[in-house]
Amino acid sequence: MPAKVVYDYIDIVLSGEATPGNDTSTFYLEPTSRNTAIVYFAQQKYASAQQSFENIERRALFSDPHLVYFFGECLKQNREFQKANALYRHALQVSRDARYVYAEVLYLYGFGKLRYREKEFDHAMALFKSASKKAGMFRNFELKILSSEYIGHIYKRNTKYPEALIHYEVAEKYARLLKNPMVLMRCLQEKGHLLSLMQRNVQALKTYLECERIGVENPGYKIDLLSLKSRFYKEFHLLNLAKRNLKLANEIAQEHRLLKRQLHVQSLLGEMIYKEGRGEDARSAFHSYKQILTSKLAQSSVHNVIAQSYVFEKNYQAARRHFKRAIAMADSAQSDFYVASYLNESAANFIKLQDYSNALKNIASVLASPVLLKNPQIQAKASMLKGHIKRQQNDVVSAIKNYRKSVELYESIRNQTTVSDLRIGFFSEAHQASKFLAGCYLDKYIRSAHSSDLDSALYFISLGRNRDLKERIFGKKKNFNKDSTCHAIAEELQKKQRNWRHACTTYAPVALRDSLYEVVELEHFALMENRLYLFQSMDSVLSRNNVLNTQKIEGLHRRLLQQNQGCIIFHFVDEQIYAIVSNLESVRVILLPIKVPVLVEHVSHLVAPFTTVPSDSIHFIPFHANTAHQLYEELFLPIEKRMALPEDITIVADGVLNQLPFEMLLSKPAGKESYLPTDVPDYADKFLLHRYAIGYSPSVLPGEKKSKITGRHLLLLANPAHSINAPEKVSLRNGKIFSPLLYATAEARQIEKNADNATVLTGAQATHEKMKSLMGKNQVLHFATHAFSDSLFDAFSGVVLAPEPDSDDDGILMGYEIESMRFENYDLIFLSGCDTGKGRFVPGEGTLGLPRSFLGAGARSIIMTQWPIDDKFTSQLAPGFYKNYLRNQASKLRALSFAKRELLQNSSASHSGIYNQHPFYWAPFMLYGDPGENNQPFY
Numbered sequence: 001m002p003a004k005v006v007y008d009y010i011d012i013v014l015s016g017e018a019t020p021g022n023d024t025s026t027f028y029l030e031p032t033s034r035n036t037a038i039v040y041f042a043q044q045k046y047a048s049a050q051q052s053f054e055n056i057e058r059r060a061l062f063s064d065p066h067l068v069y070f071f072g073e074c075l076k077q078n079r080e081f082q083k084a085n086a087l088y089r090h091a092l093q094v095s096r097d098a099r100y101v102y103a104e105v106l107y108l109y110g111f112g113k114l115r116y117r118e119k120e121f122d123h124a125m126a127l128f129k130s131a132s133k134k135a136g137m138f139r140n141f142e143l144k145i146l147s148s149e150y151i152g153h154i155y156k157r158n159t160k161y162p163e164a165l166i167h168y169e170v171a172e173k174y175a176r177l178l179k180n181p182m183v184l185m186r187c188l189q190e191k192g193h194l195l196s197l198m199q200r201n202v203q204a205l206k207t208y209l210e211c212e213r214i215g216v217e218n219p220g221y222k223i224d225l226l227s228l229k230s231r232f233y234k235e236f237h238l239l240n241l242a243k244r245n246l247k248l249a250n251e252i253a254q255e256h257r258l259l260k261r262q263l264h265v266q267s268l269l270g271e272m273i274y275k276e277g278r279g280e281d282a283r284s285a286f287h288s289y290k291q292i293l294t295s296k297l298a299q300s301s302v303h304n305v306i307a308q309s310y311v312f313e314k315n316y317q318a319a320r321r322h323f324k325r326a327i328a329m330a331d332s333a334q335s336d337f338y339v340a341s342y343l344n345e346s347a348a349n350f351i352k353l354q355d356y357s358n359a360l361k362n363i364a365s366v367l368a369s370p371v372l373l374k375n376p377q378i379q380a381k382a383s384m385l386k387g388h389i390k391r392q393q394n395d396v397v398s399a400i401k402n403y404r405k406s407v408e409l410y411e412s413i414r415n416q417t418t419v420s421d422l423r424i425g426f427f428s429e430a431h432q433a434s435k436f437l438a439g440c441y442l443d444k445y446i447r448s449a450h451s452s453d454l455d456s457a458l459y460f461i462s463l464g465r466n467r468d469l470k471e472r473i474f475g476k477k478k479n480f481n482k483d484s485t486c487h488a489i490a491e492e493l494q495k496k497q498r499n500w501r502h503a504c505t506t507y508a509p510v511a512l513r514d515s516l517y518e519v520v521e522l523e524h525f526a527l528m529e530n531r532l533y534l535f536q537s538m539d540s541v542l543s544r545n546n547v548l549n550t551q552k553i554e555g556l557h558r559r560l561l562q563q564n565q566g567c568i569i570f571h572f573v574d575e576q577i578y579a580i581v582s583n584l585e586s587v588r589v590i591l592l593p594i595k596v597p598v599l600v601e602h603v604s605h606l607v608a609p610f611t612t613v614p615s616d617s618i619h620f621i622p623f624h625a626n627t628a629h630q631l632y633e634e635l636f637l638p639i640e641k642r643m644a645l646p647e648d649i650t651i652v653a654d655g656v657l658n659q660l661p662f663e664m665l666l667s668k669p670a671g672k673e674s675y676l677p678t679d680v681p682d683y684a685d686k687f688l689l690h691r692y693a694i695g696y697s698p699s700v701l702p703g704e705k706k707s708k709i710t711g712r713h714l715l716l717l718a719n720p721a722h723s724i725n726a727p728e729k730v731s732l733r734n735g736k737i738f739s740p741l742l743y744a745t746a747e748a749r750q751i752e753k754n755a756d757n758a759t760v761l762t763g764a765q766a767t768h769e770k771m772k773s774l775m776g777k778n779q780v781l782h783f784a785t786h787a788f789s790d791s792l793f794d795a796f797s798g799v800v801l802a803p804e805p806d807s808d809d810d811g812i813l814m815g816y817e818i819e820s821m822r823f824e825n826y827d828l829i830f831l832s833g834c835d836t837g838k839g840r841f842v843p844g845e846g847t848l849g850l851p852r853s854f855l856g857a858g859a860r861s862i863i864m865t866q867w868p869i870d871d872k873f874t875s876q877l878a879p880g881f882y883k884n885y886l887r888n889q890a891s892k893l894r895a896l897s898f899a900k901r902e903l904l905q906n907s908s909a910s911h912s913g914i915y916n917q918h919p920f921y922w923a924p925f926m927l928y929g930d931p932g933e934n935n936q937p938f939y
Contacts, residue, residue: 034067041070046077062094065103072110076117084114105134105143112150119334125154132170141178145171149190159337159374161198168194185214185221189228196232205232219256223249227268239272244514263289267302274309282309297338300329304342307349316353323349336371340378347385356389363389377429380409384433387440396440403437406430407460434464439573442580442589454587455556458580461571462699465654493814496520557587565648565695565893565931568639572596572654579635583643590642594634596655602631603656606664610920611867618677618870621920625670625683628919632665632688648693648893650931661866661926663689663900664919681917684904693897695931698855711779712827712886713757718748718784720766720802720811744784747832747875751782754883767802768813775821780828780886782878787833789849790815797850799833815853824858827932828885828892832878834868851928861892861929873921877903891932896925 037056040049053061053071061067068091075084088111095103112127132147148171155164168191175184192207208229211221226249233242246269253262267289270282283306290302307322323346330338343362350359366372366382387402410430441457444450500516502508560567560582569580575595581588594602606627613621635657639645651662670683688694719741745762752758759774761767766785775781783799790796796815803811823829836850851862863881880899884890890898900922916922 034064037067038070041074044077046074050074050078050080062091065091065095065100065106068103069106069110072107072114076114081114081118085111088114101134101138102140105131105138105140108134109143109147112147116150116154121154121157125151128154132167141174142183144174145178145183145187148174149187152190152194156194156197157335161194164194165191165198181214182218182221185211185218185225188214189221189224193228193231196228205229208232219252220258220261223252223258223261223265226252227265230268234272243269243272260292263292267305270309271305274312279309279313295333296329297333297335300326300333300335300338300342303329304345307345311349311352314352316349319349320346320353336369337375337378340366340369340371340375344378344381344385347382351385351388351392354392356393359385359389376409376413380406380413380433381429383409384429384436387433387436391436391440396444400437400440403433403440406433407437407463411463431464434460435571436573438464438571439576439578442571442573442578445589446591451557454580454589457571457589458556458560458569461569461580465698493520557582560587561585563650564933565650566646567650567652569652570654570657579639581639581643581645583645586643588643590639592635592638599631599634600656602627602634603660606631607659607866610924611659613868613920618920619914620676621918622674622676623683623918623920624674625666626673628664629666629669629686631660632667636662636665636667636688645692647691648695648891648931650695650697652697652699659866661919661923662694663687663692663897664923667691675918677914677918677920679915681915684917687904687919689897689900689904693893693931695893695927695929697929698852711757712755713778714751714755714759714780714782714882714886715771715774715778716748716751716758716760716782716784717766717771717801718760718762718782719744720761720763720785720800741784741786741871743871743875744832747784747878748782750875750879751882754879755886764802764805767804767811768817769804771801771813772821776825779826780830781823781826782830782832784832784874784878787831787836787850789835789838797853799831799850815850818850818853819857821857823854826859827930828861828863829854829859830863830878830881831865832863832869832874834865836864838866855929859929861927861931863892863896863925863927866924866926867920869924870921873903873916877922877925893927893931895932896927900925 034056037049037052040046040052049070053067053074056067061071068087072084072087072091075081075087088107091107092104092111095101095107108127108131112124112131115121115124115127128147128150132144132151135141135144135147148167152164152167152171155161155167168187172184172187172191175187178184188207188211192204192211195204195207208225211225226245230242230245230249233239233245246265249265250262250269253259253265263285266285270285274282286302286306286309290299293299293302303322303326307319307326310316310319310322323342326342327339327346330342343366347359347362347366350356350362363382363386366378369378372379383402384406387399387406390396390399390402407430410433413430438457438460441453441460445453445457496516496519500513500520503513503516560580561584563582563584566584567580567582571578571580575597577592577594577596577599579590579592581590606624609622609624651657653660665688666683666686667688668686670686672679675681675683748760748762752760759778761770786800788798788800790798798815799813801811801813831850831854838849849864851864854862877899880902881895884895884898885892888895903922904917906916
């Protein structure tokens with residue numbers, strides 16, 4: 001019972017009034033004994049209180065149900081459970097004989113708490129349900145709320161979240177009727193935490209924000225609320241927001257000297273900072289927090305996160321000790337779910353230690369656990385881990401068997417998930433299972449050359465990559481739900497984004513900008529959860545009868561040979577790199593000598609200077625020529641030694657290779673280790689660009705044949721935010737300010753000269769509505785605009801257009817708007833802006849960003865940029881591309897390669913001493929998707 005009730009009761013008895021629910025005619029208690037007992041109880045001096053209660057005459061004790069309840073609480077706190085059980089059983093019988101409903105409800109609730117404390121959850125559930133029912137009949141809202149909350153706790157503990165939610169909502173309903181802000185805030189916090197566990201994240205965040213609006217001046221509640229919100233933001237990788245909430249919570253805890261809550265907050269911060277290289281600081285916070293925990297389950301969770309921090313540091317022996325403690329504590333808390341989860345984590349750690357015997361013991365325990373019936377993902381992970389062990393032991397047959405079992409389980413889970421964006425990244429472990437299974441088949445093929453093994457490898461590589469995107473392109477999500485809710489949320493989002501932009505451009509106070517940012521993020525998540533797709537059957541991947549449609553496997557490798565260009569599919573498994581290569585005549589699998597960690601280091605060394613350069617430091621960007629040649633020798637030369645490659649090549653990248661423009665690799669050593677843009681480019685004739693026209697694809701295998709697009713009418717939007725003469729800047733919701741593009745209008749006019757059918761919209765004319773009105777008449781769309789990528793979902797990336805006058809339209813074409821448009825008749829989308837190919841890389845899905853949104857909406861291909869681009873150089877490259885593509889009828893792939901080569905042929909420097917042969921200028925432009933038909937000679 002809340003402390004407020006205790007103190008209210010003290011006030012009542014000291015004033016001589018009747019106690020709530022009791023008849024004054026039957027109330028008799030000698031004041032001194034009663035007062036002493038309840039004052040000790042209020043002071044949490046339970047031993048003294050118990051002694052005082054035991055001195056009260058029995059008839060007098062049972063005449064007041066509150067005293068019986070307080071006495072029972074004392075016995076529970078003093079761990080005298082047998083006495084407490086006997087007290088409540090007798091009290092219940094007395095209250096029922098006397099038909100004293102109020103007392104019966106109070107005893108049922110107290111008895112339920114006792115059984116809950118003793119982990120007799122079934123008995124506790126029955127008592128709480130009975131108390132809840134009778135409290136509702138008696139209109140005792142306080143006890144109705146408390147009983148419903150405990151019922152919810154038990155269901156939540158057993159991971160029966162829908163049932164728990166029903167009872168938390170009952171508690172919320174009666175809390176609103178009670179009109180007690182603190183009680184309502186407590187109920188909303190519990191509901192919000194449960195909703196986040198159920199992945200109903202928008203509702204969770206809305207619930208948390210309602211807690212804030214209640215405005216209860218209770219520092220403990222505020223800290224708890226901020227902690228819960230931080231967990232939500234952490235789940236969605238919004239780490240800045242998570243840290244901001246935790247730092248505020250820590251300040252409140254310090255100010256009010258709430259040590260326990262402060263330690264809890266610092267442990268939550270520790271879960272983030274250990275991945276920043278601050279493992280010791282994090283573990284110090286974890287150990288301090290663990291000292292104040294009494295729950296074995298909570299202690300097990302702390303040991304698990306300590307173990308994870310050691311795994312991150314590759315200190316596997318230390319991790320082993322803490323996983324062992326986490327498992328033991330979860331077992332003593334009788335939590336089968338957490339025991340199984342920690343056993344899996346411990347098994348993974350044993351594998352890193354090459355202690356396969358203990359790893360297999362853990363996995364066997366998991367596979368024997370009753371929790372698997374309700375949690376197939378635990379079984380899926382255990383099967384995958386067993387596959388890892390068998391693969392390390394060179395038992396390929398057993399490895400394949402276990403990996404296939406894991407993939408089947410993950411696919412069964414995936415088929416039950418119906419919200420597109422929540423599928424993204426949710427199945428990274430499923431991607432790993434498919435990846436390793438494909439690796440086993442590739443190993444078999446290298447040894448035996450059986451085409452069935454190659455077909456199986458291609459099938460499972462395809463199954464594990466870009467799943468959500470392929471389902472959009474190839475039919476499973478052609479029809480999506482354009483309901484009124486989504487439209488209403490989108491309109492509200494536009495208004496709030498416009499408010500945010502205004503606050504940023506007018507330099508509003510930080511607090512206002514922070515609050516507007518949080519509101520915008522809430523609308524983002526609301527839109528995400530409401531953008532449901534109507535799932536149709538997808539014959540290309542799944543069948544209704546079988547989780548894995550293995551009938552589709554046979555002959556897959558022949559589809560690679562049906563393409564009109566070569567293909568290289570890179571596939572990473574652990575540290576190994578496979579290349580599946582086709583050259584129009586045959587398909588080969590080549591195991592490359594370079595390992596993944598080394599490749600990551602080399603690619604980062606080559607590309608990082610281009611992606612992080614400030615706009616005023618372009619002259620100082622180094623091109624590491626030695627690394628460019630080294631990567632050629634590591635990635636391309638082993639392939640060229642084994643088989644002849646055609647001139648046109650499509651690359652399907654994996655991992656870090658998604659960041660690498662292969663055309664910038666050097667086939668021969670350069671004269672120096674690195675070059676600045678002002679250095680004479682004596683390396684320029686060595687680029688791989690001169691040997692091959694290289695495009696990129698998200699799909700391992702070509703999809704269904706599409707109708708040929710005959711027209712090449714061009715719609716072009718340039719410098720849409722403001723005209724060239726307007727000094728005003730445009731700001732987006734993330735606070736980034738974009739200046740006008742000085743050369744974009746000139747770029748558009750030059751392109752227009754190479755197009756027989758072109759519509760050009762510039763300045764204030766380049767609006768979203770104007771673009772939509774002209775879309776049906778064109779097949780090519782060119783954006784000479786600013787763009788941005790969202791770190792969370794591609795649906796929140798966007799292209800900057802001109803705002804509609806006198807409307808709430810904020811001038812931003814968002815990813816979710818792109819996905820709701822029809823681009824099936826578009827052969828090409830040219831995104832001529834900075835970082836248009838940038839986005840968050842998600843295992844199994846690739847890079848989330850604008851290209852993915854346009855391809856998902858039906859566009860055949862995208863020209864995108866991998867890093868910030870030079871506006872002036874782009875105004876020369878883009879017209880050259882369109883001259884080749886529109887006037888000379890070259891394929892998209894060759895048109896882009898020709899345009900790059902033409903600009904590289906100019907050996908003189910610009911008036912500023914810059915050489916455009918430096919790959920910073922031309923290499924970021926990449927063709928992603930369909931390369932087009934080859935009808936031009938290669939030169």
